Ligand SMILES: Cc1cc2nc3c(=O)[nH]c(=O)nc-3n(C[C@H](O)[C@H](O)[C@H](O)COP(=O)(O)OP(=O)(O)OC[C@H]3O[C@@H](n4cnc5c(N)ncnc54)[C@H](O)[C@@H]3O)c2cc1C
């Protein structure tokens with residue numbers, strides 16, 4: 021991470037500490053972006069820090085190291101809404117409070133996944149966690165673009181099914 | 194010519210629900226010249242409308258009207274508002290179903306006699322048996338084009354099946370094959386052969402799998418004796434002061450309340466909606482609901498002892514390719530109490546796409562224990578357990594405080610496993626795991642039951658009026674012109690997938706109703 025990568029962001033609003041810890045996203049006024057500026061999510065209702073927290077939560081709840089951030093960002097984008105605003109604000113505040121009690125500056129600032137997972141386990145029964153987790157089940161795994169990463173081929177009718185495309189091609193039995 | 198009957202025509206037979214039971218009954222009666230109005234809460238979808246996408250298809254076809262749950266079953270926690278995965282559409286759940294079509298074993302018609310009294314269970318013998326049902330099963334198999342019956346060949350096995358078969362044979366299982374399926378292995382009855390598309394649960398776009406939606410329903414309509422009204426949600430069955438039913442009230446597609454008169458009413462809304470409707474039809478004459486003098490309406494709910502076993506291998510399987518339910522092991526279907534439970538179970542291959550796997554592999558699960566399983570989705574194989582569960586008085590449907598979009602109390606579904614169910618499920622998990630380990634599985638998943646796909650027993654058949662809701666013809670003990678025509682008639686669940694039996698009973702019931710009508714008896 022170099023300063024060069026951050027051009028265009030308002031420096032004052034960067035979470036310098038989380039950047040130092042190698043966090044996956046940086047926040048600016050009205051958006052969060054990949055540290056290498058490869059993608060960005062605009063937020064209009066919740067704060068960029070809250071969105072960054074949601075994104076980290078998504079990665080910690082359903083961690084797939086081979087799945088890049090944009091899929092997770094798409095999965096949590098819906099929380100940037102008036103309906104979700106209060107739930108998110110309250111949830112993130114509580115999560116960060118738990119993080120501080122455990123000696124971290126914030127949930128996102130905890131560098132190790134194991135530490136963050138412990139913090140999440142502490143809020144596992146809250147409506148905030150349950151809403152985010154349940155939403156991810158469809159929000160993440162129902163993105164057609166994510167399927168090929170898992171090898172899943174999706175619909176096959178348009179290609180005539182698998183009758184001539186390997187329905188019984190297993191060769192290692 | 195599709196028929197159109199008048200709301201005041203009191204000579205029609207009204208059928209509520211057009212699934213395996215109602216859809217078949219409607220066609221069979223229409224073929225015999227009986228005038229039928231079939232009322233279906235859902236819409237009409239044909240193969241060209243079906244979507245090969247799990248959630249989108251679920252949104253299109255599944256019953257998502259409110260229901261509530263209670264009891265200690267895990268579904269009540271994981272899917273509190275979705276106790277069952279069934280369909281609301283013309284053709285009912287025969288659009289979604291996988292097509293496994295197997296007959297009951299003879300002893301299963303006599304559960305109480307065979308198993309003896311089981312503590313906590315409310316077992317009963319059916320008032321019919323295998324000999325009585327054999328000719329009706331034969332007709333049902335011909336209607337559905339069931340493979341490995343008549344002269345119909347079996348389907349070829351897909352990757353998921355080949356793994357399953359190898360494991361089964363390694364354990365010494367003998368009755369292992371690609372199943373008796375209502376899926377064409379060759380062109381049959383105007384429908385083409387299976388193309389191994391792998392979306393059987395989403396409605397077969399080729400029409401290779403039998404569904405009432407594109408077989409019995411249009412054929413019945415073609416006689417000119419059947420009118421199917423879709424988006425017609427029946428609210429109440431009406432009766433006169435002699436206690437005979439006279440018609441039904443339903444909400445039409447615009448939400449307007451209509452009244453259709455009837456000579457006979459047949460209830461076929463699946464095992465939650467059928468008892469709910471009888472209970473919601475309570476009147477001053479029948480304060481406990483229609484046909485409920487026994488108190489058994491809504492009781493004895495069975496859902497089969499189920500669960501799945503998924504396994505990961507070190508090499509690809511790609512289980513989603515080809516038929517969803519691609520094969521069966523029947524060796525454990527026997528009754529052999531030395532295993533620690535009465536009744537038996539079948540093992541059948543099953544595959545879910547990635548989206549459903551994420552939802553159902555371990556509902557509520559998260560973290561790397563969960564995600565590393567999905568990381569190897571391509572290397573997964575899967576099977577489903579389906580075994581006989583015990584009817585219990587406390588399991589079933591009552592009216593909930595919650596109301597639906599029409600203001601009607603919805604079904605609350607209460608369920609607790611019986612110790613026999615738990616013992617059977619654990620046995621099946623062990624056997625399924627052993628099968629996969631015999632093929633080199635590196636990790637296995639004893640997966641909990643999904644929302645119920647098999648729903649049975651809530652208006653059960655009994656020889657004596659005090660023990661159940663309907664007699665051997667599905668006619669209610671209390672009201673001569675009120676019938677039950679779906680899976681809620683089941684006295685016991687047996688180990689087998691239920692639909693072939695529902696269809697056989699519907700064909701038989703049509704024969705009975707037509708001859709009783711001709712004789713002027715009803
Ligand atoms: C994913 C899946 C896979 C399955 N695989 C198999 C299998 O391989 N083999 C097997 O034997 N079985 C299988 N089944 C089960 C099978 O589909 C059912 O057992 C069968 O369809 C039940 O028939 P039914 O007539 O009782 O009800 P359904 O087929 O569910 O039909 C009931 C109909 O009644 C309508 N209805 C309900 N209430 C009202 C009302 N008040 N007014 C108007 N209409 C109403 C509903 O909308 C519905 O269309 C499967 C089910 C699912 C979900």
Ligand code: SF4
Pocket residue numbers: 181376386387388389390391392393394396397398399400401402515516517
């Ligand atoms: S696998 Fe066969 S039966 Fe299933 S949807 Fe495809 S073509 Fe139809």
